[in-house]
Each structure stands twice: as C-alpha cells, then as structure tokens.
Amino acid sequence: MKLYYSPQVCSLVPHIVLRELGAPFELVRVDFKSKTTSTGVALDTITPKSYVPVLELDGGERLTELSVIIRYLADMSPAAGLAPAQGTFERVRFDELVHFIATELHKGFAPYTMMPNVGDEAMQWTKDRLVARVALIRAALGSREFIFGDRFTVADPYAFWALRVFGFLTKVPLDGSLKEYVSRLAARPAVREAVDAEKR
C-alpha cells in the first residue's frame, strides 16, 4: 500500500494505524502548499479531491476520507481488534464516535486552518463550539485508557490527533484526563515512529 501524506496533518492518523497493524506500506510525501508529491506528481492527478490522506491499495485502487480509510484498515485485519465487528450495535456506536471526531472536531478546525479573513466573533463561536465538543470527548473517555471500550482502536489515533490540534489551534490547554490520554498515546511506539518518520 501507499499512503499519500503531508507532515503532521490528519494523514498522520492512517499512518499510525498502518504502523499499529505492522502492515507493509510506502509513504509518499505531498507538499501541503503546492499539492505535489516529492517526486513532482500533482496531487489532483492522484485524487480529484486534491487533499490527503489517500491510501493506494496493492491493486491500485485509491481510497480517500480518513475515517473510512482507518475503518477499512481495521476491517481488513480483524484479528488485530482495532474496531468492533461490522454488523454489531457496538460497531454502530463506534462509527458514531469516529463520525463525531471527523465532522465536529476535524472539520471544525477549518476557520483556524483554511478560511481566510475570519472575524473575531466567528472565531470565538468556532472556539466555543470546539471547546464544547472536546468536553464531550472528555466525557466519552471518562477514566478509561482508550476512547472506545477498554482497548486501543483506530478511533484513538484520530482522537489523539484531533485533541493535539485543538490544543495547538485554540491555545486551550488540555488538562486532566485528556492530557494524560494524549501523553499515553504519544508514548505508543507506533505513534512515536509515525510522528518521527514525518519529520524526516
């Protein structure tokens, strides 16, 4: 498989999952500004969406949408137990959580990261909403080690990445259980390896 990524953006999430699974893969770096790969290929020839992540499967098929990619990877290696089995109600709850992270946190960052000329009032509204969403993540985590159930799932690197970006963008410090959660995940070998590999 090939993962098209840009350093430290959301493509870090499937990158961590690939390493957690010990799956063979190749990284293809994409420059975030020029939208070209390090070998000079335009990203819009890889995907008309022109954003990362893109996962190219061994047969050449390309998958986009982070939340779909990570659940695909989990479903392809059921023995690793990185997502509840499809068709169960537990899986529906899991999908609910992953969708929440994707739409209420990840996409909620756009006024900070993408939109030009956002006024103070709109920015405050954005920040307040993100703070409220993160409070829901804190409640979902409770005193558990992982965000869904009592074992690591593909929702964890997504929550980890989103929480770190939230802290960085809003300057609202993560404290208590969320701070401990992020530190715990940051210490996982696959997470450290992925973060380090993207610095090279």
Ligand SMILES: N[C@@H](CCC(=O)N[C@@H](CS)C(=O)NCC(=O)O)C(=O)O
């Ligand atoms: N809907 C996509 C969004 C992915 C996304 O937001 N990618 C960002 C990096 S975190 C990106 O490449 N943005 C560049 C752009 O949208 O032009 C997904 O969930 O995978």
